[in-house]
Structures are given as structure tokens and as C-alpha cells.
Amino acid sequence: xxALDDRPWMSTIPTDxxxxxxxxxxxxPDPIPVLDPATEQVLVTVAxxxxxxxxxxxxxxxxxxxxxxxxxxxxxxxxxxRAFALMTERREQLAELIxxxxxxxxxxxxxxxxxxxxxxxxxxxxxVRAAGTVQTAPAGTNNILVLRQPIGVxxxxxxxxxxxxxxxxxxGPALAAGCTxxxxxxxxxxxxxxxxxxxxxxxxxxxxxxxxVTTRSAGSVVKAMVDDPxxxxxxxxxxxxxxxxxxxxxxxxxxSCSMELGGNAPFLVLADADLDTAVAGAMLAKMRNGxxxxxxxxxxxxxASIEREFASRLSVAMSxxxxxxxxxxxxxxxxxxxxxxxxxxxxxxTGALDGGAAVLSGGSAPDRPGFFYTPxxxxxxxxxxxxxxxxxxxxVAPVVPFDTVDEAIALANxxxxxxxxxxxxxxxxxxxxxxxxxxxxxxxxNRGVVSDPAAPFGGTKQSxxxxxxxxxxxxxxxxxxxxxxxx
Ligand code: NAP
Numbered sequence: 001x002x003a004l005d006d007r008p009w010m011s012t013i014p015t016d017x018x019x020x021x022x023x024x025x026x027x028x029p030d031p032i033p034v035l036d037p038a039t040e041q042v043l044v045t046v047a048x049x050x051x052x053x054x055x056x057x058x059x060x061x062x063x064x065x066x067x068x069x070x071x072x073x074x075x076x077x078x079x080x081x082r083a084f085a086l087m088t089e090r091r092e093q094l095a096e097l098i099x100x101x102x103x104x105x106x107x108x109x110x111x112x113x114x115x116x117x118x119x120x121x122x123x124x125x126x127x128v129r130a131a132g133t134v135q136t137a138p139a140g141t142n143n144i145l146v147l148r149q150p151i152g153v154x155x156x157x158x159x160x161x162x163x164x165x166x167x168x169x170x171x172g173p174a175l176a177a178g179c180t181x182x183x184x185x186x187x188x189x190x191x192x193x194x195x196x197x198x199x200x201x202x203x204x205x206x207x208x209x210x211x212x213v214t215t216r217s218a219g220s221v222v223k224a225m226v227d228d229p230x231x232x233x234x235x236x237x238x239x240x241x242x243x244x245x246x247x248x249x250x251x252x253x254x255x256s257c258s259m260e261l262g263g264n265a266p267f268l269v270l271a272d273a274d275l276d277t278a279v280a281g282a283m284l285a286k287m288r289n290g291x292x293x294x295x296x297x298x299x300x301x302x303x304a305s306i307e308r309e310f311a312s313r314l315s316v317a318m319s320x321x322x323x324x325x326x327x328x329x330x331x332x333x334x335x336x337x338x339x340x341x342x343x344x345x346x347x348x349x350t351g352a353l354d355g356g357a358a359v360l361s362g363g364s365a366p367d368r369p370g371f372f373y374t375p376x377x378x379x380x381x382x383x384x385x386x387x388x389x390x391x392x393x394x395x396v397a398p399v400v401p402f403d404t405v406d407e408a409i410a411l412a413n414x415x416x417x418x419x420x421x422x423x424x425x426x427x428x429x430x431x432x433x434x435x436x437x438x439x440x441x442x443x444x445x446n447r448g449v450v451s452d453p454a455a456p457f458g459g460t461k462q463s464x465x466x467x468x469x470x471x472x473x474x475x476x477x478x479x480x481x482x483x484x485x486x487x
Contacts, residue, residue, distance in 0.1 A: 009093060010100075014194045015046040017053055017214070020060035021207020027053050032187055032216050037103035037335040038325040038370045046190045049213040051224035054182070057211040061153040061180040062230040064208025069150045069178040073128045076176055080124035082203035087117035087168075087196070094164060094195060099326040101189045102163055103334040103371070106326055108289050115451065116164035116196075119469070122453040123172035126474050130177065143485045148478040150178030151256060152232035155225045157218070157246070159238045160337050161292045161393075163189035166237045166260075167196055169453075169468045171210060177477035179233065183212045184222055186238075188337050190214040223249050231255060233477060237294075240417070240462045247465075258466035258476045260294070260458060262391045263419030266412035267297035268434065270405065271305050273424040277446065279313045282397070284448030285422050287321065287375065290333045291395040292341070294463075295420045295442075295450060299388050300399045301408045307401040311379050314397060315361035318375040321395075323366065335371040336394055342371040345394030348387040352398060355382040362395075389415065405434060413439045418460030420450055441467075 015031070016023040031045035049057075068076075087094065095109035102109070132147045154174050158166040167183060174181045185193035197212045215221045226234055226249050234250050236243055237260040250257050267285055269278045285297035302310045326334030336342040346365055353359065362376030375395040381388060387398050402408040412421055421438040423445050425431040435443040441459040444450045451457060456467035466476050 007096060010097060013097065013191050014198060015044055015191075017047045017049055017057070018194065018197050018210075018212040019053070019057045020063070020211065021201065026050065032190075032214060034101055034188070034191060035338070036100055037337050038327075040369050040371075043100055044191070046194070046214045048217075049215040049221055050217075051220050053213055054215070054221040054225045055228060057182040057213050058153060058225050058228050058230055060208040060211050061182050064206060065150075065153060065180045068175075068180050068206065068209045071178070073130065076178065077124045077127035079204045080120045080127060080172060080175060083200055083205075084117050084120035084124060086199050086203055087113065087120060090199070091117070094192065096327065097195055098163055098189075098192050099334065101191050102160060103337055104289055104292070104326050105331050105334045107332070109326065112162055112165050115453070116162075116168040118453040119165070119168040119172040122469070123176035123474065126173070126471065127176035130474065130478060132480075137484075141486070143487065145483040145485050147481045147483065149481050151477050151479045152179060153230050154179045154181045154233035154235060154477060155222065155231050156181050156183045157222055157234070157236045157238065158183065158185050158193070160186035160188040161289060161294070163192035164196060167193055169457075169473070170235045170237075171196075171200070173468070173474040174233075174235075174477045175205070175209065177474050179477045180209045181211065182225060183210065184218065185212065185214060187214065187216060187218070222246070226250055226255055227253060229253060234258070235476065236260070243464070258468065259464040260466075260468060261419075261462060261464040262417060263294040263296070263459065263463055264298045264389070264391055264415045264417040265295060265420045265422065265440075266438075267300045267422040268408050268412060268424065269300070269302040269306065269310055270408070270423070270425040270430065270434075271303035272426040273306070274426060275306060275310060275313060278310065278424040279317055281422065281424060281444070281446065281448035282314055283317050285444065286397050287318075287333065287395060288449065290336070292336065292393050294391075296393070297397070297422055298392055299411075300397055301402050301411050302399055303408075304401040304403055307399065311360055311377060311399040314399070315377040318377050318395070318397065319361040321375045323372055323374060325370070333375060333395055336373060337371065339371055341393060342373055345373050345392060345396060348390060348392055349376060349378065349396055352378055352381050352385040352387045355385050357381040357385065357398070360399075391417070405430075409434060409437050416462045419463035420444065420459070422448065
């Protein structure tokens with residue numbers, strides 16, 4: 001008996017490929033098992049698409065493009081608003097589905113569904129505001145008219161850590177702009193993607209406008225699609241390593257890319273910070289999604305005068321978290337998504353301890369089925385420890401003291417990543433000045449969460465290219481067409 005048997009409505013979630021408005025079987029015979037990370041049991045199996053299936057999805061998206069691009073902005077907006085309403089209505093079921101395949105605690109999953117639905121609402125509102133511009137040429141000889149047109153067929157590749165929100169953050173602006181899409185969700189979390197695609201059909205998305213393929217051969221299926229000249233956009237969220245490879249693939253056909261990649265967020269606590277506020281913010285920045293977030297605080301730099309007190313309070317807060325099956329009442333932290341992710345967290349902790357770090361709380365994987373790791377705080381972490389350089393993606397907080405603000409900023413910026421940084425201080429002017437000097441696309445200033453559908457989300461350096469959310473998010477799916485007009 002699996003958790004799915006307790007929830008009969010989940011048997012209605014499709015597991016085949018969604019192409020051209022039809023659910024159909026994949027060209028490959030062996031379906032892909034989807035595991036419950038809390039029990040390690042197989043929940044269901046889903047279709048394993050071949051590169052030919054990927055091309056069939058591009059065929060469908062290309063066929064649907066002229067009609068969707070020509071649909072009125074108001075119509076596209078109405079469809080997205082219905083999708084928002086349906087998602088909000090089904091929040092509880094979708095949240096349980098996310099917990100089952102991803103493992104996160106139910107409260108985190110409910111938060112994710114609400115956040116994910118907001119992308120449909122925000123882009124329903126943006127769909128009718130894709131304004132172009134008109135100006136007189138400086139020489140006065142003509143007018144410069146700029147139209148915004150849909151870029152075309154978009155391939156969307158998403159990770160497992162926010163299976164709903166990473167899909168809607170791409171589908172929302174793409175559909176608002178008049179593009180058609182093929183979604184390739186992560187192999188660990190395909191069910192949430194299928195549920196969202198089914199919901200979009202119910203909301204009135206025409207056949208072929210949204211297609212969805214699952215595959216255990218992401219490399220060859222995505223490459224086949226991106227190599228197809230009808231595909232004009234690749235939007236990817238995932239690791240920097242895979243992002244680099246996809247940028248190289250996209251270079252062959254000069255496909256426009258949006259890349260939301262890995263992070264290594266520094267969390268700075270300046271000497272004048274209110275400690276209670278900073279610890280509360282640290283818990284949010286570290287533990288949202290059990291630490292499996294690209295925005296997760298990865299390194300805590302705390303002024304030497306308060307470092308011990310901060311680390312001690314953080315340890316108390318972390319050790320109070322209840323670890324368990326994300327569906328159980330009162331659980332704060334679920335398992336990590338799979339064994340390799342859990343093992344990487346354990347390796348980073350062991351490496352830090354071998355280098356001289358001290359465990360202040362946690363520090364091990366509990367002896368039970370499921371991919372769990374106990375929330376952990378480490379002190380005395382050596383400057384060269386891998387845990388300060390690599391994305392942990394789990395519930396571990398290394399704390400490091402600093403003496404001057406300049407030193408803290410230099411430590412924070414000493415990484416190839418630049419997604420988000422956090423700063424806590426009692427002096428807002430100082431906080432703004434420090435924020436300006438942090439080399440990241442986003443800063444949480446006395447805030448432990450930055451994600452907001454209305455704000456431009458994205459990174460500098462190797463954390464990515466482009467922005468999702470806000471007004472900027474839709475521009476990623478629009479091409480500017482300039483018409484020189486004499487009138
Ligand atoms: P990942 O291994 O890079 O996978 C992401 C997606 O890419 C999955 O759908 C995956 O499919 C697919 N993929 C893997 N190899 C591919 C290839 N060669 N060609 C095309 N697609 C390929 O990342 P993940 O482990 O799922 O997610 C964690 C990472 O995502 C972290 O680094 C995190 O920071 C990042 N992330 C960034 C943001 C952001 O907004 N910046 C948000 C969330 C997560 P399979 O599942 O089949 O392998």
C-alpha cells in the first residue's frame with residue numbers, strides 16, 4: 001500500500017506524455033518509476049519519451065503557435081486567470097502531490113502551490129500590458145515604432161525542488177506573451193507537472209499550446225528539441241553544470257536562453273543586527289523547502305562580537321525542527337529528494353569536520369528509511385572547506401565570523417555564483433550600501449525570503465542569464481520588432 005492508495009483522486013493524475021492536447025504513450029517501452037523520498041517506495045511510473053517524442057511535441061507547439069499568438073491578449077489573460085483560480089481551489093491536493101514525490105513538508109508544499117498559482121495571476125495581468133514604444137528618430141526623419149511579438153516555440157526545463165512554481169514561473173509568462181511551450185519536468189517530480197498541464201487544459205488552453213514530456217534521457221531529448229529550428233527559446237532552471245551544457249547546445253542554433261542556475265547565498269549578520277530578527281530570517285533563508293532551494297542561505301558570515309550567540313540561538317532553533325514524513329502533522333522538515341542529494345550533504349559535512357569544523361547541532365543522517373538528514377549547524381568552519389564553496393542544497397548551516405564589513409563583503413562575493421545575498425543590520429542606510437556592493441542579482445535586506453512573482457528573480461555570474469517574474473519575466477518571451485516609419 002503506498003501513500004497514493006490513500007488518496008484515490010491521485011489516480012486521476014495522468015502519467016503519459018501530453019502532446020497536442022492528447023495523453024499518449026511514449027515511444028520507449030520502459031516507464032520511469034517515481035519514488036516517495038520519505039519511504040523509498042515506488043508511487044507510480046511515468047512515460048519515458050524518446051527524442052522523436054520530443055520532436056512530436058515541438059510539431060504540436062509549432063502548429064498551435066499562429067493561433068495562440070493571434071489570440072487576443074484579453075483571451076490569454078482570461079485563460080491564465082482561470083488557471084490561477086483552479087490551482088488555488090486545488091491547493092491542498094496539489095500540495096499533497098508535491099510532498100509525495102518531492103518529500104518537502106506539507107506547509108512548504110502549500111506555500112509553493114500558493115506561490116506557483118500567483119505566477120498565473122501575475123501574468124494574466126501582464127498579458128494585456130505588453131506595450132511597445134514609439135518615438136521620433138533623433139534626426140527627425142521618421143518614427144521609430146517598436147512592437148513586442150511572441151518569440152515562438154519555447155522549451156522549458158525545470159528542476160525537482162519547486163516542481164509547481166518553476167513550471168508556472170515559465171508557463172505563465174510564455175502563454176501571456178503568445179508563445180507555445182514544451183515542458184520537460186525533472187524525472188523525480190513529473191506528477192506535479194502533469195497535474196498542472198491537465199489543469200491548464202481545463203482552464204481553456206488549446207491543444208498544442210502546452211505540451212509535456214518526461215524522459216530518463218533529458219540530454220538527448222532536450223538537445224533534439226533545441227536543435228529544431230522551430231524552437232526559438234530555451235528557458236532552463238537547474239544546476240549551473242547542466243546550464244553550461246545547454247548554453248553550448250543552444251549556441252548551435254542561436255536560441256534565446258534564460259538560465260536560472262545554482263546559488264551559494266551568503267547571509268551577513270552585521271554587528272548592529274537585532275539577533276532575534278536575524279535568527280528568524282536565517283531559519284527562513286536556510287530552511288524553506290528543507291534547505292533545497294537555490295536561494296537557500298549557504299554560508300553565514302556573522303560579526304565576531306555576536307557570532308557565538310548567533311550560532312547558539314540558530315542551533316537551538318534548528319534542533320527544535322521536527323524531521324519526518326512531510327505529510328505527517330507537525331513535521332517541519334521532510335527528506336531530501338533522493339539518495340545522491342542526501343549523500344552529497346553528508347559528504348560536505350564530513351569534509352568540513354575533517355578540516356576542523358565543529359558540530360553545534362545535528363550532523364548526521366537518522367537511521368531510518370527515506371533520504372533524511374538532520375538539521376545541522378557547524379561552527380569553526382575552515383575557510384577552504386568545500387561546504388563554503390559548493391551549493392549544499394540541504395539543511396546545514398555553516399557559521400563563520402568576520403571582523404569588518406569590507407571583509408564580509410569580500411567573503412560574500414568570493415564565489416562564481418551570484419543569485420542572492422542576505423544582509424541583517426539595524427542601520428538601513430548601511431544595509432543599502434552593503435546591498436549595492438554585493439555581486440548578486442537579488443538581496444534580502446532584513447528579509448529571509450526574496451521570491452515574489454512581481455519581482456525580477458535571477459542571478460549574476462554563473463547563477464544565470466535573464467530574469468523570471470515581474471515585468472522582466474515576460475520580456476524573455478517577447479521579441480522586439482522595430483519598424484522605421486515615415487508618416
Ligand atoms: P539539474 O540536475 O540541473 O536538472 C534540472 C533539469 O534539467 C531536470 O529537468 C533534468 O532532468 C534536466 N537535465 C539534466 N541533464 C540535462 C541535460 N544534459 N540536458 C538537458 N536537460 C537536462 O538540477 P536539479 O538537481 O534538478 O535542481 C537543482 C539545481 O537547480 C540547483 O543547482 C539549484 O540551485 C537550481 N535551481 C535554480 C533556481 C533558480 O531560479 N536559479 C531555482 C531552482 C533550482 P532529469 O531530472 O531527468 O535529470
